[in-house]
Amino acid sequence: MDPNPPDVPLCVDLDGTLVATDTLWESILLLLKQNILQLLLLPLWIIQGRAIFKHKIAQQVTLEVANLPYRENVLLFLQQEKKSGRSIILATAAHYSIAQAVFTHLKLFNEVIASDAHTNMKGITKRDALIQRFGNRGYDYMGDSTADLPIFQTARQPFLVAPTQQLLKQIQCPPQQILAVPTHHWQTLLKAIRPHQWVKNLLIFLPLLLAHQWFDVTKWINVFLAFITFSLAASSGYILNDLMDLAADRAHPTKKYRPFAAGLLSIPTGLILFVSLLGASLLMSLWWLSGYFTGLIGLYLILTISYSFYLKRKLIVDVLVLAGLYTHRILAGSVAVNALISSWFLAFAMFLFTSLAFLKRYVELLQLTDEKAIKHRGYEITDIEMVASMGPTSGYLAVLVFALYINSDKVSILYPSPFFLWLVCPLLLYWISRVWFLARRGKMLDDPVQYALTDITSWLIVVTIIILMLLAKFA
Incomplete structure (x- = not known):
């Protein structure tokens, strides 16, 4: 049996998984760099919910996705999976504009699932969206955070990127499906x-x-x-x-x-x-x-x-x-x-x-x-x-x-x-x-x-x- 059958899509997180950074934090810094007074608006946006918060920031700044620190080992793995015929889905809590820019830049993904002005595509919300799209156990998932636990639990099999010890204890993952990164002390x-x-x-x-x-x-x-x-x-x-x-x-x-x-x-x-x-x-x-x-x-x-x-x-x-x-x-x-x-x-x-x-x-x-x-x-x-x-x-x-x-x-x-x-x-x-x-x-x-x-x-x-x-x- 093929461990990674082509008909099972591989859904990939963005922040901390595909890139070694958090695009929301990057966008906030870029916003403050443009105008430090925007700092006063952040509390007003966040109390409206994280979806609105991300959307407001995305309206103000354009992140240069070409210069993001992409994880080379993750990109190489995804390219190999793509060549085998698998569908690669970018499933991220980042704002849709950022995810779409990454989609266009890498030319690797078949589809994008991301946050918008109404939905913060994180945790249980992302899990439900993936189940609705691919069915329970109908997809593999690659992530890095404990926030992804609900998604890992309904995925056919997990792929972990730079996981913490806490995540490793909660997710049973074969060693060959753990994409480690160099440790830094x-x-x-x-x-x-x-x-x-x-x-x-x-x-x-x-x-x-x-x-x-x-x-x-x-x-x-x-x-x-x-x-x-x-x-x-x-x-x-x-x-x-x-x-x-x-x-x-x-x-x-x-x-x-x-x-x-x-x-x-x-x-x-x-x-x-x-x-x-x-x-x-x-x-x-x-x-x-x-x-x-x-x-x-x-x-x-x-x-x-x-x-x-x-x-x-x-x-x-x-x-x-x-x-x-x-x-x-x-x-x-x-x-x-x-x-x-x-x-x-x-x-x-x-x-x-x-x-x-x-x-x-x-x-x-x-x-x-x-x-x-x-x-x-x-x-x-x-x-x-x-x-x-x-x-x-x-x-x-x-x-x-x-x-x-x-x-x-x-x-x-x-x-x-x-x-x-x-x-x-x-x-x-x-x-x-x-x-x-x-x-x-x-x-x-x-x-x-x-x-x-x-x-x-x-x-x-x-x-x-x-x-x-x-x-x-x-x-």
Whole structure:
């Protein structure tokens, strides 16, 4: 007897089964990205029922189904079943417009059963629709959730995709009908949090070092706590940025492997992480530091959220915001240890970080060839020459500001031998020029800070600059 007879249709769920994401959550994020004020309408829609809720959202946004994280092993299995002559039915609780778009894109299904403005095609409702269409035990069903239990119980046989242990205990399913996916543990969570990016927050230590208050233990403790709290806030910002940028990341050659873009972590998990990290950061800053520092954390988050929802799509503005977020870290360090920062140094930092922000955009433009993907950032391919001109210029202006600073009266007070500081200038000119040359040759990652962490030459330059500053202070 054929275990999968061609005359028995195979009904396939969409969310979590065919795709490693939830299209309703994706649509909600897309809606909020278009207009954050739509958040106020969501409660009004949900109280009218889930069917109306999905329908209202579907009327406002169009999900790019071509870029969804489809499960390759599921697609391969379905294609094999299709070749054997089986009818493949897309049976999903997602809105009909989304299901129809998937139907058109994949050209795999014979029929679509989905939610509309009146019916939420989930659980018992989906079960009854399938029984009415194919009869009791007249269909096979492929799903992933405990919400599908009523459907599995009336199906001829189940097919499970990435099932939880709870689902495996409730459904007797032969091993050959379980389509497993790679398991992901705490390493995936760490990848989403991006602790390697915390190196950027070392800028918080600069005000303490530049004020030459190296032996004040209390201030070292404060600045270390500031580093931890700011890192947690930054990670919450990275997660929010990834959630709001799913479509653009999936069109990117390297960012498509990020946990949320690839569907390795769910959107609700991301929202929980965002709230948890943000809450921990604010509580720690209030408890251990000061209200002023907490205010700077809040301002950083406002800028980050504005960037994720809107500013990142604005030409030039996105670069200035990125540079400002770097400089903001220095100001936060100044508040944490109550040390004044020279206006010279702030100007130097702003020009340098503007150069690095332009470098980030330049690498993205160099890698991407999809015109639509580039528009997510507000840039076009033809802008690459302008970016390549403005970026190094900003870096060289930073070196000019540093050179003018060496001639200021304050330097002679802090550094008895300022001659050694002049040697920093050619090192900075070399490093800035080098990273831009490497970017032009396609040898730079999309994040220049991450590249510098693994670049021996960059480390040697940093160590040399530190030695020169120590010589200027003590020689």
